[in-house]
Amino acid sequence: MFPYQDKELTIRERVNDLVSRMTIQEKIGQVNQHLYGWQSYYKNSSGIKLTDKFKEHVDWGQGLGALYGLFRADPWSKKDYDNGIRANESAHLSNMIQSYVINKSRLGIPTLIVEEMPHGHQALDSVTYPTNIGKGNTFNPELIKKSAKLQAEELRLKGGNLALVSSLDLLKDPRWGRSEETFGESPYLTETYTKAIIDGFQGDLIGDSDFLDNKVSQDSRKHVGVVIKHLIGQGEALGGHNSGTVPMGKREFLEVYGPLISSLKKAAGVMAAYNDIDGVPCHANRYLLNDLLRKKNEFQGIVMADGTALDRLMDLYGNYSDSVFAALNAGVDLSLWDDVYMHISDAIEQYPQLLLKLNNSVKRVLSIKFLLGLFDDPYIDENDTNMEEVIHKSNDLNLKISSESMTLVKNTILPLKKGSSLAVIGPHVKNIYHWLGDYTAPQLENQYDSLIDSLKNYTSNIMYAKGSNIREITEDDKLINDAVEVSNKADAVVLTMGGSSMRNFNMNFLNNGAVSEESILKNTDTGENVDVASLSLGGNQIDLLRALKKTRKPIIVVMIQGRPYDITEVMRLADAVLIAWYPGQKGPRAISDILFGKINPSGKLPISYPRNTEQLPVYYYQRRVLKNENYFDETGCPLFEFGYGLSYGSFDYKNLEVSYKNNRVLVSVDIKNTSSVSAKETVLLFSSFFGTDVLPQRRRLMSYKKILLEPGQTKNIGFEIKDDRLLYMNKSMKWDKPRRVELSIKGLSKSITL
Structure with missing residues (x-):
């Protein structure tokens, strides 16, 4: 038995030993996710078979880093109920894939089976939830967490290992076709949902400490990992163009997206975004992927490329070797369908220092495989009968989410x-x-x-x-x-x-x-x-x-x-x-x-809803500048403010109280249901800064709570905000406190001095 096979050693020890035994080509195979998963199999009268294309690719890489979309079914993959994989066939195919890869790998390295789960598993027989933009209306991260947990169990029972989930994009320009994949325009709402998704999918898979110093957990095969996408700023693209340029300064970037990047700490992976930020493609942005994500926020997982995004670097760098250098040096650990990472060997000949970068990426890919227990228990139980119960629970939850969305x-x-x-x-x-x-x-x-x-x-x-x-x-x-x-x-x-x-x-x-x-x-x-x-x-x-x-x-x-x-x-x-x-x-x-009134509507808009195209942008946290908000021929205010939404009930807000002590801001307000029906209400707490040396955002969503009130009932709702969240980036590009902060809830406001 080699040390990497010893369950008593830490993940770090096992990974280091394994990498020391690998050839360069075996390492290159581990950072490649080149094949479309649905091209790995076909079905005939005698059952499911593995394709020659799949086998040839495994032979090329002397193993397989990851396989995307094995169970995917849709018009692109051309897989449907006639030729695709049903839920009750998934575990069997997963085991076929793992068995072939492990047996063809000299060192017995399993693969990662990676699946699209933007609003449910994009596979046959799966539950399809509301898209993210609807979920944003719920203002209910607990529902999001429960949904993620059920989706994780569905994926695990099928033999999947990593779920790709859209979560980071903000809806700044609704002309963008992928607006539906966002939770809305609010960075804070998106941050809380992202944490809920990671918690729901992964549970305690990754904690605050470095998981490399732990042994593989005996419960590791009860988990799947989640890859959060897209890092970052896709919704900012100029003109609402998909994959467009994002001309954003560093202050705006850090104030808006800094907290979102921090929310990724416990994710098994993140997917880089197609766009550039101030001219630098995210897939070649070492400041983003290494300095901010890994060093500042202690992210431990893998960075995955978006589909063919590395090939797009060829337009900038002109050849494979320089494109490989840009991506590996930036910190992209795993490709997706591209040709660029098929040419790593040539790049290392030209840039020998890349071997160290390759080793680092290989270690990260392998560490996730160890963390998920794939080395010790790579196969899934094909006779597990829990899928029916999972789908039943998912359908019940799906109705709840849809009703609140x-x-x-x-x-x-x-x-x-x-x-x-x-x-x-x-x-x-x-x-x-x-x-x-x-x-x-x-x-x-x-x-x-x-x-x-x-x-x-x-x-x-x-x-x-x-x-x-x-x-x-x-x-x-x-x-x-x-x-x-x-x-x-x-x-x-x-x-x-x-x-x-x-x-x-x-x-x-x-x-x-x-x-x-x-x-x-x-x-x-x-x-x-x-x-x-x-x-x-x-x-x-x-x-x-x-x-x-x-x-x-x-x-x-x-x-x-x-x-x-x-x-x-x-x-x-x-x-x-x-x-x-x-x-x-x-x-x-x-x-x-x-x-018909069985459900009382409780959704609130997670965007500032525009009147028309001409008045864009209208998102609520634009900077407070000295200008006429209105146009000569159109008002500047949106049709509906962020957080707008009606109910069959009615509410009265009173007695806003704000205090500041021990580095914490305490806020409370009384809310009464003044109607004759039970009703849910979402309470939104905003801040506005005054006394800053740069133009501040007009307001920020600081917290929110969704409550149920019976007819005539009054509740006192409290919030606690740490003052390190009440900061802005000053002229010197340092985090600083404003002199005064105004806290507001539903037209009521009070100020504090920091």
């Missing part, structure tokens, strides 16, 4: 009375893929609730008409006329409006999985690489709404969307507006429960 922004009619006759109209109604967002697997009918079937829980009198397409404009009025006809027969109209991130199997994709521009569907307007110049609603949607208004029937608009749209006319014409985002498989049921 929707925000009511106008209401003069809800809740509806049971038995009301309804005209259900809209381009989303009968296509579940419009409801789910990008990065979505094929769906079976028993996996989701339809809107019409969900509404039948409350009324049997339902009529349907499509009314409009999402983007495609029709010249004749047949769709609209049909909708008007059924609306005239109904008590009320439920109208879906918005957009779609739907993909289909006829589309073409880039080599990083983003849809190619020439194959974007006529009715797709959101998702990766689908950026827009205008936030206007597409198709004949507004014409349809105007026609329905003439029927004089009450209109409830349900916005199905991955980004905000210009809904100023929707707000004027509709009697109620519910922003449901992409609400997942349980979204239709949650909408029905809200419309």
Whole structure:
């Protein structure tokens, strides 16, 4: 037995011994994640088989660092229920992969099986949750943590090891197609959600101390790791362009993104972002990946490249060797589908000092494999029967999250009375893929609730008409006329409006999985690489709404969307507006429960909702400058402030108290439910700085709490803020205290002197 096989040694000792025995080619194999996982197998009448392409790649690397997307199913992978891997086949395939890799590796090194889980596992038979932008409306990190824990167990039972989860991006420009992957615009909300995701997925896998000094835990195979993406600033890209440039100064960068980077300390991995920051690509940014992430914030995990991002460095550096040098020197440990890291050997010949960088990256990849117990127990139990229970619990939780992810922004009619006759109209109604967002697997009918079937829980009198397409404009009025006809027969109209991130199997994709521009569907307007110049609603949607208004029937608009749209006319014409985002498989049921009052809406907007494209940007923490906020031809304020959202209840805020002692700020406020229904309320605490030597942000979200109040009930809600969070970066680029801080909650405010 070699020392690296000795369970009594620490992870550091085992890793160091193993690396000392490896050839350069074996090391190169460990930092490569070149293969698309779905190309590793095929199915025929005799079962699941491994492909020659997979075997050849393992032979090239004399092992396999990681395998991305083994279970992925979607239009890009061309895997579906005919040729893809079902949940009950996943553990078997995982074991086949591990067995082959271990037996072909001279030193018996297992691989990491890496899976996309942006809003559920992107695989057959999996639960699809609301996309992140909807989850941001919940202001409920406990739900996010519970969801992460269940997703981790689902992935573990299938044999997966690392989950890729979007969490770090901020929604600064909603023209960006990946807006749906953000939790909104708030750095603090995103920070708390990121911590909840890491805690939920990993539990106590990584603590505050250096895990390299520990032995492999006996419970290690009960865990999976999470790779948080994207590091960092993708939502800042100029003009809302995907992978665009981010012209951001260091002060803004550290004030906004510094705390987010700190939240990554316990993650097993992070994925670098496509964009540059002030001209330096994130994948070549040693200050970001080494100085900030590792040294300052003591991050212990791996840095993974985004798909083909290292090949994009070729445009800057012109050749493989210099691109390898830039990425390895910056601290990118593991590639993703690119060719650049296939040329590490040539780069080391040109730059011998790179061997030390390669060794460091190999050690980090291997340390995660040890940490997850893959060396001691690489296989998963194929006879485990817990998956059904996990999916059942996930579906129940999915409904709760979906119910809290929707925000009511106008209401003069809800809740509806049971038995009301309804005209259900809209381009989303009968296509579940419009409801789910990008990065979505094929769906079976028993996996989701339809809107019409969900509404039948409350009324049997339902009529349907499509009314409009999402983007495609029709010249004749047949769709609209049909909708008007059924609306005239109904008590009320439920109208879906918005957009779609739907993909289909006829589309073409880039080599990083983003849809190619020439194959974007006529009715797709959101998702990766689908950026827009205008936030206007597409198709004949507004014409349809105007026609329905003439029927004089009450209109409830349900916005199905991955980004905000210009809904100023929707707000004027509709009697109620519910922003449901992409609400997942349980979204239709949650909408029905809200419309008929079974669920009291509690969502709050995690963005400053713009009136239109022209007034962008409108995010709430812009700097307080001496300028006219309004334009000559348009107001500068958003349609809805950050945190806006209506309820069937009502609340009264009183008695704000603020004190400062022992380096802590204590804030409390009384909140009363003044309505006759139980209701949840999200309490938001903001700070504003005064007496600074640079222009401060107008305000910052410092904390939040979501509470349940019974009719007539009053609660005193308290917050405690450490004063080291009340800092700004001064003219000398040092952290400094403002002279005065104003704390505010719902229009009440008090100031303290620091």
